[in-house]
Amino acid sequence: MSVGVTVSGFLDNLSRLNLQQLSLRLVVLVAPMVALVAEARAGAHVQTWFIVLVVIFCAVSALLPDSHTGLLVVLTVGLHWALALRDVTSAWVLVAALALLVFHVAGVLASYGPTSVVLDPLLLALWLGRSGVAAAVTALVWLATRVGSGLDLPANGLVLGAALLVVAGWTFLLAHRLVSTR
């Protein structure tokens, strides 16, 4: 298959976008920008080249929601947050987390089928509920971090080691599940 045919097929698919899919892809494009705004409001200096990079990643994610470009968006925004800011537990971190949540859910919904698929209101309601659960858990964790930062606990190697063990166990479980399904 030639590149021309592939491109024309891709453009044909895009031309079949319905209003629902168009809205979802718009959310995919915009949500990480909200995270960047939150980062800036939290005190980070967000460079133009970085914004352009994220916009490019977001645009590719919006055009190809079933690709792994979305992972690049999450990692880029997360790493920039880690590098550009010092331990921020203000409400802006919650806003950024919720923006990433919205980005992820919009990407999931956009990747459910071909560009012309119309999603059932039942499915949209289901994902609204799921997003609500995830948002609630995020808010609880944020509150816990606020409390934790207020206590000003000293660094503890044992706690860090235990936490890393939990993460390693989780990673093992995840990897096992992913590999066993192939």
Place this chain on the structure above:
Amino acid sequence: MKHGWRPTAALVRSGLGSLSLVVLALVIGRPDLLVLAVPLLVFTAAGIWQRPSQVPRVATKLVHSTLREGEGTAVRATLTNAAGVEHAVLALSPHRFVAAQPATGVRAVTVIVPAATVLLDAPIGSMRWGRRSVGDGLIAATSAWAGFRWGPVEMHPSTLTTLPMPGRFDSRAPTPHPVGLVGINPARRIGDGTEFASIRRFYAGDRLKRVQWRVSLRTGQLHVTSTLAEEDSSILLIVDATADIGVSGGTTGASSSLDVALRAAGAVAEHYLRRGDRVGVRVLGTTKRSLVAMGAGNTHLRRVLDTLAQIVPGSSAAFGYLDPTRMQFGASAGTMVIVLSPMLSDEAISATVTLARRGLSVIVIDTIPEHLDFGEPDPRRDVAWRLRMLERDGLLRKVSVAGIPVVVWRGPGTLDEVLRKLGRRAAMPRMVRR
């Protein structure tokens, strides 16, 4: 190729994204990064927790394998072992003259309560007669929390037979040579019918209710009213499929010559078979089955329509090697032959004239539509078409010289006038060509 459940891009994104952020949060001691990771962590955990254990299987079929033009059916995809399926989507491949609902051919279903079997119906409609493969496309299923995806899996096509649209046709004129046993066409012989024949003297065996009292009193001798017998007719439909003139737009667009011919043939066959006459079909051109012997009844109507639906338009390669004068038409004496043709080929003209010379009543229905659609405008083609029409006038003159009437298809009443004329001609003495 075996299709199983595979992690979606969304699961990979949430899994790796959240893992990276959590590790970073622990290593550099940043709880804010943990907050960023939490929503993705929730989706990852839920997605993996809801991982399906059974691999679905798909079977597709058409709800109805035979339709009339313009009617609809559905492609039904049945997913079994579908306990882990939360959302299934089906995308049908587009085909000419097959309309889908929605037009994109994409249908999706959400399964809230897990079920072992998931049905997915994609409505389709057939817009033109013929046999075509439909129902091919792709189907995919997604598990709960969009963690895993099965497919897309290719669906196998099924054959959809579309019978010609039941055109409107009615004829009140009797057929010229009814030669059967029972029917509704007034025959030439005297018999027990309803059509008046003559008033004649009473003979032993005549029914008393037939006595014509006025004439009997006037003449002083018993007279009776005699009637014509009523018999069924044999109708042979000859469909010229050697060429398909014009671009067909299906039931909603312009008609091609073969569209007109097939819809007219279907309507005429339906009309005469419902009246109890016998109908046969001969297709000129390459088709899988080109001859349907004379028969009667509803089953025979289905056989006729099925044969018409199998015609492949424009495939006339084999016809050039056939001699129309030697072709077997299965037409016995008294058969009325209706030729449905655009009258553009010598072969069709030869076949028509040959049948007329055998002493059969032949009528030609001109199937060139009133408004022909040739697609893109082309002045050179228009000139060529005018030349072709001039040639056709010459061919039609040949037909007229042989005493064969040519009528344009108009639906109800198309054949009435010409059938009455043929009936009168059949009653007149004539010279037979030997």
